[in-house]
Amino acid sequence: MDVQAIKRTFGIIGTDPALDRAIGIASQVAATDLTVLITGESGTGKDVFPKIIHQNSARKHGPYFAVNCGAIPEGTIDSELFGHERGAFTGAVGERKGYFEIADKGTLFLDEVGELPLSTQARLLRVLENGEYIRVGGSKVMKTDVRIVAATNVDLPLAIERGRFREDLYYRLNTIPIHIPSLRERKADIPLLFRKFAADFAERNHIPAITLTPDAMKMLENYHWNGNVRQLKNITEQISIMETERNITAETLTKYLPVKVQSSLPMLLPREDMSDGISDRELIYRFLIDMKKDIAELRAQVNSMSGGHPTEPSYVQPSPVTQIGDTVVTRVNQSEPETEPEFAEFVPAEEPVTTGTTPHPTDNLSLEHHEKEMIIKALEAHRGKRKDAAKALGISERTLYRKINEYGINL
Numbered sequence: 534m535d536v537q538a539i540k541r542t543f544g545i546i547g548t549d550p551a552l553d554r555a556i557g558i559a560s561q562v563a564a565t566d567l568t569v570l571i572t573g574e575s576g577t578g579k580d581v582f583p584k585i586i587h588q589n590s591a592r593k594h595g596p597y598f599a600v601n602c603g604a605i606p607e608g609t610i611d612s613e614l615f616g617h618e619r620g621a622f623t624g625a626v627g628e629r630k631g632y633f634e635i636a637d638k639g640t641l642f643l644d645e646v647g648e649l650p651l652s653t654q655a656r657l658l659r660v661l662e663n664g665e666y667i668r669v670g671g672s673k674v675m676k677t678d679v680r681i682v683a684a685t686n687v688d689l690p691l692a693i694e695r696g697r698f699r700e701d702l703y704y705r706l707n708t709i710p711i712h713i714p715s716l717r718e719r720k721a722d723i724p725l726l727f728r729k730f731a732a733d734f735a736e737r738n739h740i741p742a743i744t745l746t747p748d749a750m751k752m753l754e755n756y757h758w759n760g761n762v763r764q765l766k767n768i769t770e771q772i773s774i775m776e777t778e779r780n781i782t783a784e785t786l787t788k789y790l791p792v793k794v795q796s797s798l799p800m801l802l803p804r805e806d807m808s809d810g811i812s813d814r815e816l817i818y819r820f821l822i823d824m825k826k827d828i829a830e831l832r833a834q835v836n837s838m839s840g841g842h843p844t845e846p847s848y849v850q851p852s853p854v855t856q857i858g859d860t861v862v863t864r865v866n867q868s869e870p871e872t873e874p875e876f877a878e879f880v881p882a883e884e885p886v887t888t889g890t891t892p893h894p895t896d897n898l899s900l901e902h903h904e905k906e907m908i909i910k911a912l913e914a915h916r917g918k919r920k921d922a923a924k925a926l927g928i929s930e931r932t933l934y935r936k937i938n939e940y941g942i943n944l
Contacts, residue, residue, distance in 0.1 A: 573713030576763035595639030621670020647687030
């Protein structure tokens, strides 16, 4: 089947050469049993390509299953993929077939394969190498004949560097790579997609289809589209139902295009910019040092106001409040100059403050103590769920495990 016929069959809109190349590769590799790895940003339509491969293969009469690896909890993913025996774990009242067993002679699409736990990656590697697996809680080696097509929006080479993805599994999956271009890379297709989504929505809801003025169309083409085709479809449908005027201007369109906002909160960085073992402690350290300087300056002001005699700190409910993850750090309250200044101490164990004043005993509070408290609070807030706690703290789950062991935390 040629590229144009595949587009018509699967409803693919676009004339971009990179998109046509991806469809061509999928058509060519369909006749083989080679493993395929599909990469691309979220919302680009990666889920269509496994169907193209399956429907154009000798396995098209066999089963086809799509599994979202990122949506299955880590504790049950092995059971879902490989099945389990009766009594393998609490609640396993009977044996269960996994996807590798029920998809035998067919195609198994592993979406978001980059989210698989390392233990599951090892089991998947064995299936790819020799078609063998063992059910959870079982001892019998079972065989399967399944075509694997995987997809991810994760940078797998970077995940390998950080120890989150097996290198040997990557090369097994990446036998035939297919990259789906983002919507930003195929601007010429945006007007086609917009008109298609607008017409389909109008037909389903029995309303006139919306159109765009030339300046609005230009704005649409130049938008960054982080959500790709999925985002374009959602916005088209929002405008179709919310606006009574059918010809949409640039001014109207602006209301529906989200502005990309950069966060200025301390300690919050994109996960891809963080490296295990340094970012979490270093960021906490820098933040605490900044607070230490603020407190030192405040103490000098308090001593000056009290005639040079140190004033004991009052531990009250100050404002403003800065929240880091699930931990609240209080700053100085300077909003009421008529009363005696109030502040709360939160200082790391570092060199004495060189401001000419006598260091206060609370300056020696341990950085490790505060770090341990933050971890405990995050774990309590998320009911012991380490994955959620690590996300709230802005550190990796592996780093959180290491620190729990290091501090002897037991919740």
